[in-house]
Amino acid sequence: MxxxxxxxxxxxxxxxxxxxxxxxxxxxxxxxxxxxxxxxxxxxxxxxxxxxxxxxxxxxxxxxxxxxxxxxxxxxxxxxxxxxxxxxxxxxxxxxxxxxKSIMAQVVGMFGYVTPEYAGHYLFSLYILWT
Structure with a gap:
């Protein structure tokens, strides 16, 4: 716009x-x-x-x-x-x-709407924190 x-x-x-x-x-x-x-x-x-x-x-x-x-x-x-x-x-x-090109530094936005690349990074980060 x-x-x-x-x-x-x-x-x-x-x-x-x-x-x-x-x-x-x-x-x-x-x-x-x-x-x-x-x-x-x-x-x-x-x-x-x-x-x-x-x-x-x-x-x-x-x-x-x-x-x-x-x-x-x-x-x-x-x-x-x-x-x-x-x-x-x-x-x-x-x-x-x-x-x-950019390197992803942090996840932003609402989880239900973030790009698959961010969502994968987010889930992987949660997995590492909980294991």
Missing amino acids: SLLGYSTEGLERILVYDYMPQGTLSRHLFQWKNFKLEPLSLKRRLDIALDVARGMEYLHTLAHQSFKHRDLKSSNILLADDFRAKVSDFGLVKLLPDGG
Whole structure:
């Protein structure tokens, strides 16, 4: 998502992005009945997945600097009026060194959503601690 503005007044820190009227992808996948929404069609789901893949490709390889998001999940995917998806919540983003490779130093994010590489490292670390 493009950053439109920010405020650092006093102790408040605010980032301003485009308004995404359809809310989060998780709302449409898991809470659609509560919000009286129609379930997403297969075509719409595929279009959303492609938008997310394009966003991640940009972050990983096409931007001037490469980044690792580290917290990609349905609640961090926002949907515009036309259901175009944008990746949001860059609180755990990590700048990758030149060449785009990084060595994992610590596990971040929620366990249910971390990448398989992190999850494997996390489980291996727990195994070592308990044995």
